[in-house]
Amino acid sequence: MRRIWFATSNPGKLAEAKAFLAGWEVLEAPGEVEEDQPDLAGNAIKKARAAAAGGKVFAEDSGLEVDALGGAPGVHSRRYAASDGARVARLLSELAGVPGREARFRAVVALKVGEDLHLFAGSVEGTIATEPRGEGGFGYDPIFIPGEGDGRTFAEMSREEKSALSHRGRALAALAAYLNETAEP
Amino acid sequence: MRRIWFATSNPGKLAEAKAFLAGWEVLEAPGEVEEDQPDLAGNAIKKARAAAAGGKVFAEDSGLEVDALGGAPGVHSRRYAASDGARVARLLSELAGVPGREARFRAVVALKVGEDLHLFAGSVEGTIATEPRGEGGFGYDPIFIPGEGDGRTFAEMSREEKSALSHRGRALAALAAYLNETAEP
Numbered sequence: 482m483r484r485i486w487f488a489t490s491n492p493g494k495l496a497e498a499k500a501f502l503a504g505w506e507v508l509e510a511p512g513e514v515e516e517d518q519p520d521l522a523g524n525a526i527k528k529a530r531a532a533a534a535g536g537k538v539f540a541e542d543s544g545l546e547v548d549a550l551g552g553a554p555g556v557h558s559r560r561y562a563a564s565d566g567a568r569v570a571r572l573l574s575e576l577a578g579v580p581g582r583e584a585r586f587r588a589v590v591a592l593k594v595g596e597d598l599h600l601f602a603g604s605v606e607g608t609i610a611t612e613p614r615g616e617g618g619f620g621y622d623p624i625f626i627p628g629e630g631d632g633r634t635f636a637e638m639s640r641e642e643k644s645a646l647s648h649r650g651r652a653l654a655a656l657a658a659y660l661n662e663t664a665e666p
Numbered sequence: 667m668r669r670i671w672f673a674t675s676n677p678g679k680l681a682e683a684k685a686f687l688a689g690w691e692v693l694e695a696p697g698e699v700e701e702d703q704p705d706l707a708g709n710a711i712k713k714a715r716a717a718a719a720g721g722k723v724f725a726e727d728s729g730l731e732v733d734a735l736g737g738a739p740g741v742h743s744r745r746y747a748a749s750d751g752a753r754v755a756r757l758l759s760e761l762a763g764v765p766g767r768e769a770r771f772r773a774v775v776a777l778k779v780g781e782d783l784h785l786f787a788g789s790v791e792g793t794i795a796t797e798p799r800g801e802g803g804f805g806y807d808p809i810f811i812p813g814e815g816d817g818r819t820f821a822e823m824s825r826e827e828k829s830a831l832s833h834r835g836r837a838l839a840a841l842a843a844y845l846n847e848t849a850e851p
Contacts, residue, residue, distance in 0.1 A: 661689070
């Protein structure tokens with residue numbers, strides 16, 4: 482359902498807005514501000530702006546860098562082929578007969594809070610397996626063996642095991658630490 | 667609970683982020699963008715910005731204008747006294763012995779979509795009752811008799827009856843029409 486936020490702490494106004502906005506999920510936006518503007522429009526704008534500035538959004542991008550391929554597929558990891566299976570097959574094919582299989586996963590998380598942007602990076606070193614192993618994860622997980630692991634691919638690990646080692650887990654841990662330090666309860 | 671939005675359509679990534687962000691409500695932010703930037707950070711920033719720009723927030727301010735009081739309490743309607751009861755009592759006291767009791771409620775809704783602001787106004791003409799009547803609504807509702815009604819105060823009406831006549835109902839109806847015309851499904 483389409484979502485919209487209403488900067489109010491008045492349950493009556495929230496219920497009224499929900500009745501008008503059928504087909505929308507109307508959520509209460511936190512953040513009270515002083516209504517000190519000279520007119521109604523000024524106060525309404527001030528409240529809407531404050532609520533929007535309090536909204537936190539993050540996004541993530543990640544890629545696999547294979548040293549023997551000059552860092553490919555890298556930022557093009559998703560566009561490398563049309564499906565996870567085809568991506569894995571293409572990478573294994575390009576590495577056939579190549580001696581070194583060193584690689585790393587990198588992730589960057591971008592957090593937007595109002596006008597501010599914060600970046601959190603994470604990476605994990607490893608090697609590319611000679612054939613896919615495991616059913617977990619997604620993407621290149623069946624052929625990535627993290628160097629700090631026990632020889633299993635990411636796809637052979639539970640979500641918790643992978644998260645503890647992975648590029649994205651590290652970037653998300655940095656995001657969580659930042660959020661928990663800076664956000665009001 | 668504190669909320670944060672994750673611009674992803676990957677259920678595995680969403681579950682992973684939830685595990686890291688204990689104590690936060692992690693919501694999926696809609697809006698896919700092309701990941702065409704030269705590096706991971708560029709793609710992550712692009713996705714976070716697009717998701718933030720798609721976030722819709724609105725706020726409302728309303729006030730009661732009494733003609734015989736030069737438009738007071740107006741934008742100061744909430745600050746007129748410390749509680750709903752005290753506000754009503756003060757207004758009735760100021761109008762004691764004054765001949766005209768014409769008044770209007772005004773509401774302004776401010777909608778923020780990314781950097782854009784849109785305003786929607788609504789008003790309703792009426793008169794101030796000589797004593798409070800009814801238990802519904804809030805604020806000055808027990809002493810406001812809308813001119814288009816049947817003599818009952820807003821506080822004597824059901825929420826649906828009041829919404830059909832009220833300043834805020836009219837502003838919300840304009841907001842709803844705009845949203846339903848402009849938003850993608």
